[in-house]
Amino acid sequence: MSILVGESTRLIVQGITGREGLFHAMGCRDYGTEVVGGVTPGKGGSTVEGFPVWDSVERARRVSGCNATLIFVPPPFAADAIMEAADAGVELIVCITEGIPVQDMVRVKAFLRGRDSRLLGPNCPGLITPGQAKVGIMPGHIHEPGNVGVISRSGTLTYEAVWQLTNEGLGQTTCVGIGGDPVNGTSFIDVLELFAGDDSTEAVVLIGEIGGTAEEEAAAWIGEHLDIPVVGFIAGATAPPGRRMGHAGAIVAGGKGTAAEKKAALSAAGVLVVDSPAEMGARLSEALGR
Amino acid sequence: MKIHEFQAKGILRRFGARVPQGKVIDDPAQAGPICEDFGGRCVVKAQIHAGGRGQGGGVKVASSPSEAERLAGEILGMQLVTHQTGPEGQQVRTVLIEEALEIDRELYLGVTLDRAAERPLLMASRAGGMDIEEVAQSDPDAILRELIDPLLGVLPFQCRRIASGLGFEGGTARQIQSIVSSVVAAYLETDASLVEINPLMVDSKGDVYALDAKMNFDDNAMFRQRDVAELRDVHEENPLEVEASEHGISYIKLDGSIGCMVNGAGLAMATMDIIKLYGAEPANFLDVGGSASQEAVASAFRIILSDPAVKAVLINIFGGIARTDRIARGVVAAIDELAAEGTPVEVPVVVRLEGTNVEEGRDVLERADFDFLVADGMATAAERAVEALGG
Numbered sequence: 001m002s003i004l005v006g007e008s009t010r011l012i013v014q015g016i017t018g019r020e021g022l023f024h025a026m027g028c029r030d031y032g033t034e035v036v037g038g039v040t041p042g043k044g045g046s047t048v049e050g051f052p053v054w055d056s057v058e059r060a061r062r063v064s065g066c067n068a069t070l071i072f073v074p075p076p077f078a079a080d081a082i083m084e085a086a087d088a089g090v091e092l093i094v095c096i097t098e099g100i101p102v103q104d105m106v107r108v109k110a111f112l113r114g115r116d117s118r119l120l121g122p123n124c125p126g127l128i129t130p131g132q133a134k135v136g137i138m139p140g141h142i143h144e145p146g147n148v149g150v151i152s153r154s155g156t157l158t159y160e161a162v163w164q165l166t167n168e169g170l171g172q173t174t175c176v177g178i179g180g181d182p183v184n185g186t187s188f189i190d191v192l193e194l195f196a197g198d199d200s201t202e203a204v205v206l207i208g209e210i211g212g213t214a215e216e217e218a219a220a221w222i223g224e225h226l227d228i229p230v231v232g233f234i235a236g237a238t239a240p241p242g243r244r245m246g247h248a249g250a251i252v253a254g255g256k257g258t259a260a261e262k263k264a265a266l267s268a269a270g271v272l273v274v275d276s277p278a279e280m281g282a283r284l285s286e287a288l289g290r
Numbered sequence: 291m292k293i294h295e296f297q298a299k300g301i302l303r304r305f306g307a308r309v310p311q312g313k314v315i316d317d318p319a320q321a322g323p324i325c326e327d328f329g330g331r332c333v334v335k336a337q338i339h340a341g342g343r344g345q346g347g348g349v350k351v352a353s354s355p356s357e358a359e360r361l362a363g364e365i366l367g368m369q370l371v372t373h374q375t376g377p378e379g380q381q382v383r384t385v386l387i388e389e390a391l392e393i394d395r396e397l398y399l400g401v402t403l404d405r406a407a408e409r410p411l412l413m414a415s416r417a418g419g420m421d422i423e424e425v426a427q428s429d430p431d432a433i434l435r436e437l438i439d440p441l442l443g444v445l446p447f448q449c450r451r452i453a454s455g456l457g458f459e460g461g462t463a464r465q466i467q468s469i470v471s472s473v474v475a476a477y478l479e480t481d482a483s484l485v486e487i488n489p490l491m492v493d494s495k496g497d498v499y500a501l502d503a504k505m506n507f508d509d510n511a512m513f514r515q516r517d518v519a520e521l522r523d524v525h526e527e528n529p530l531e532v533e534a535s536e537h538g539i540s541y542i543k544l545d546g547s548i549g550c551m552v553n554g555a556g557l558a559m560a561t562m563d564i565i566k567l568y569g570a571e572p573a574n575f576l577d578v579g580g581s582a583s584q585e586a587v588a589s590a591f592r593i594i595l596s597d598p599a600v601k602a603v604l605i606n607i608f609g610g611i612a613r614t615d616r617i618a619r620g621v622v623a624a625i626d627e628l629a630a631e632g633t634p635v636e637v638p639v640v641v642r643l644e645g646t647n648v649e650e651g652r653d654v655l656e657r658a659d660f661d662f663l664v665a666d667g668m669a670t671a672a673e674r675a676v677e678a679l680g681g
Contacts, residue, residue, distance in 0.1 A: 076513060101481055101511035102403060106440040109408045125610070139610045139646050154556020156608045160668070163608070163644060180555060183408050209556055212405040235559035238544075238566045239575070242374070246540040246555025246577040248510060249405070254423035259563075276567055277560035278669035 001200035002129035002174045003149070003191070004092060004120075005033075005068065009133045012066040012090075013038040014057065014073055014081045017048055021072035024096075024137050025051060028070070031134040036064040057081075057088040068092040070126065070135055078122060079104035086117040093185070094135050095122035102248070105183040112185070119185025123247065124177040125155040136177065138162075146171015148284065149195040151188055152207035153180050153214075153247070157235060157277065161205050164281025169290070173201045180247030182211065188218035196226055203229045203288060205280055206271065208262055210236030211250045215262040223269035229287040232271040233280055234259040291507045292339045293521045296386045298503040301480060301518075302487075307472040308465070309500045312388035318363035321387050325358035328389040334361045335386040339526040341504070342372030348382065351390060358387065383525060391499060396489035397456055398422055399470065401438070401477040410438040412474060414452045418489030444474035458492075465498035466490075480518055481511030530593055537589040539578055546571025547601040548675050549594035549637075551587070551621075553578050553612045561606045564672040570679055573600045578617070587620025588627070595628070595635065602638045604675040606668060609645030618643065618654035625660050638663055638678035642671035 011028060015021035016038025026049055029035040037052040037060060044055030054060040057069065069090045073081040078097040085093045100122050112119060120127060126136015130143035142159060144166045152158040158177055165172060176191050178184055188206065195201040204226075208215035215234060222230055237259035239245045241252040252258050263273045274283050299309040313324050314337065325332040336348030343349050348370045352358035362385050369379035396418030404411035414434045417425045425432055434455040436448045449467035453459075458466055469490065477485045484506040491501040512519040524532050534541030540555065548565050552558035555577045562572040574597065578590050594603055607617050618641075625635050640663040643651045655662045663678065665671035 075510060099510045101514075102483065102508050103440065103478065103481055103511065106403070106408055106410070110440050137611055142645065152556070154554060156552075156554030156610060157556035157560050159608045159610055159645060160557060160560070182403060182405050207556070209559060217406075233560070235556045235563060238562040238572060239559060240542070240544065243542055243575075245542065245559050245575055248508075250555060250559065254421075254426070256423075275563075276669065277557075277564055278667060278672075 001198050002132060003194040003198050004174060004176065005127055005133040005135050006129045007132050009033060009068050009135065010064065010066045011035045011068045011070060011135055012057070012060050012064060014069055014071045014085065016040055016051055016053060017043050018072055022048055024070070024072065025049070027137070027140070028134050031140040033133040033135060036066050057085045057090060061088045061090060066090060068094065068135055071095040071097060073097060075099040075101070079108050082108050082119060083111050086112055086115050086119070090117055092120065093117050094120045094124070094126050095185070096124065096126060096137060098123040100181065102181070102183055105181060109183060120176065121179040121185060123181045124179030125158060127174060127176040129174045130172050138175070142166055143175065144171035146173065147200055147202040148172050149198070149201040149204045150175035151191045151204065152177050153209050153249070154207055154235065157207055160277065161207055161280045165205065165284065168281040168285040170281065170284060170288070173198060180209070180249050182249035188214050189221045192218060192221060192226060201228070203231070203284055205284060206230055206232045208232065208234045209247065209250050210234070210239050210245065210252050210259050211257040213257065216265040219265035219269040219271065222271060229284065230271045231280055231284045231287065232263070232266045232273045233277055234262045234273070235277065237275070291509055291512065291522055292526065293505055293507070294337045294339065294384070294523065295335065295503055296337060297521045298505040299500060301505060302472060302476055302500055302503055305472040305476040307469050307476070307500050308498060309503065310388045310391055312386050314384050314386050315362065316366065316384045318359050318366055321358040321362035322355035324387045325352060325355040330354055331390040332358050333388045333390050334358060334365055335388060336365050336370050336382040337384045337386055338370055338375070338380045338382055339523070340372045340374035340380055342374055343370065346370050346372040348372070362387070380526065391491065391501070392494045393491050394494045395492040396501070397492070398425070398488050399473060399490045400484070400486040400488065401474055401482070402484045404437065407437055409440055410474070410477060412436040412438055412444060412448070412452070412470065414456055414470070416456060418491070422488070438474060443478060444471055462492060462496040462498060469498055469500065480505070481508045481515050482506065483508050530596060534576070534590070534593050537586055539576065539586060539590050539593070541590070541593055542575040543597065544572055544574050545599070546573045547599055547679060549573045549597065549600040549603040551576050551578060551590050551594060551603065551605045553607050553617070557606065557608060561604065561668065564668055565604065565675065568672045568676040570676045573597055584616055584620040584623060587617050588624035591621055591624040592628070595637070600637060602640065602675050602678040604671055605639065605641045606671055607643050607645070609643070609647060609651070613647045614643040614645055614651030615647040615654055618651040622654060622658040622660070625658065635660065640665055640671050640675040640678060642666070642668060
């Protein structure tokens with residue numbers, strides 16, 4: 001079992017004729033994901049590395065029956081690419097693009113209301129169900145199939161967490177990067193709800209960072225609804241206020257969004273919060289009595 | 291991106307907001323004639339990006355042209371220290387000379403992103419001149435809030451609700467409605483992340499002015515906001531941060547002694563945090579980016595070392611797309627170049643590599659003409675970096 005992606009995933013890549021798009025389309029295929037083709041407006045009818053290319057997502061969906069899309073379109077055009085995929089009814093839209101203007105994302109969110117598509121990201125590494133499907137840019141080989149769900153706002157810090165889990169002998173059900181932007185498609189709570197409904201997920205690692213209140217909202221939800229062990233880490237305890245720490249969403253503004261507040265909220269909800277990012281795996285191992 | 295008050299007022303005026311008459315100067319002698327034009331009284335306002343300029347002595351009222359010149363002379367060139375500048379302050383390079391107005395009431399008006407609601411949020415309050423965060427703490431009900439529909443903009447009834455909520459009617463209420471609409475339009479159309487008019491002023495005749503103005507912008511939207519992008523003043527930024535941004539590196543200077551080079555923003559923050567846990571302070575935040583090229587890594591390494599406070603360097607790389615061997619080569623290249631330039635690296639360099647091509651990466655470090663302290667795992671890396679400080 002797993003969430004969001006697995007053996008039934010049929011993936012297209014938007015921006016497949018770009019350098020990154022093609023590189024990762026091949027990476028996902030090599031991992032075993034069924035990548036059925038891609039979209040680049042104006043290049044429909046061609047083939048790259050064995051992938052058929054279509055001009056529009058609508059056409060791609062009609063021909064290939066894709067149910068997921070991975071977006072590598074540059075920032076000025078990424079919002080349009082997301083909305084095109086939603087209009088075509090693609091169930092899962094994963095946007096890797098970093099640097100989309102916030103107001104574009106505000107409009108995208110308004111556009112998505114009332115539609116059935118789920119957006120993950122933007123500015124995220126994507127997601128992976130180890131051994132089944134990789135829909136993203138993460139190094140597949142560090143993952144192992146298992147029973148821990150991972151959710152994170154970060155990319156490489158997620159790899160760090162996964163690596164620790166794998167070294168502890170703790171495999172993963174699905175690892176989900178929700179992205180580092182202030183306005184994104186899928187929240188911590190959305191993913192926690194999915195993990196709660198997944199019988200094979202027996203524990204969760206949640207990695208947050210400074211900025212916004214998503215971790216506090218997640219904490220409240222965990223306190224009320226989740227009874228499996230959750231290990232939490234919040235990056236940015238040492239970040240100076242008022243500065244954006246690389247991610248557009250990672251900023252302590254007006255004294256709000258600090259690591260201390262988030263850790264306190266998570267602890268109060270029963271989450272096992274670690275102060276050291278080197279202890280995520282070990283702490284979970286201990287909690288599971290291994 | 292931040293801009294100066296006078297630039298923000300220029301933008302707001304373009305969107306129909308009323309701002310005081312004013313001129314920007316960099317020579318005190320220009321202050322006299324301008325003050326004369328304003329009827330012999332004026333306000334001299336230091337133009338730096340940080341807030342709290344008034345308390346720091348950067349805003350003064352002059353009651354004669356000669357006093358205006360004297361005050362402009364005092365403020366221009368001074369290191370203005372405010373609660374936002376840090377103890378070293380910020381040099382004042384320009385001042386704004388504005389007409390002095392009779393203040394009857396001071397209000398607050400601002401627009402920013404409400405992250406939880408995922409929409410712009412308009413805020414207004416009767417407590418002008420105060421930090422909105424303080425008002426939000428002490429008296430949250432005193433803040434009027436209107437969420438803005440991103441597809442429709444601010445609606446006329448919302449403008450009326452703000453004006454009446456602030457306690458105005460008649461002509462002044464209509465002026466408030468108008469400036470609310472201008473401020474929201476400016477926010478939406480310039481890809482601002484913050485517009486703040488604090489105070490929004492009503493004079494004794496009931497006329498409404500944006501007495502102070504602050505605008506911040508979404509860096510990611512500057513590709514379509516060329517006019518705004520040109521307002522950037524690099525004098526207001528840390529020179530190392532400016533250099534880093536030219537190489538596509540995200541770098542923030544901090545006060546500690548362990549320089550950090552990391553790939554990915556989350557891991558970079560986590561690396562800073564673990565340095566602190568082991569008893570030292572990070573000298574910087576640095577994210578070399580997901581697809582860090584050898585050149586970017588070499589520049590990043592030079593930038594870290596050009597901070598004289600750096601006494602040890604911690605390189606923490608988890609290779610995903612970024613191949614660890616490429617990063618190792620970038621570091622070795624930078625060390626070789628610095629040695630060839632006669633400025634060899636003399637601080638200890640701790641390296642932790644994991645992920646894609648890690649064997650090759652470690653091999654590159656081993657064969658280099660430099661003794662790296664290689665560490666397994668983040669904890670060991672942090673521990674060794676902190677130890678290296680002591681030695």
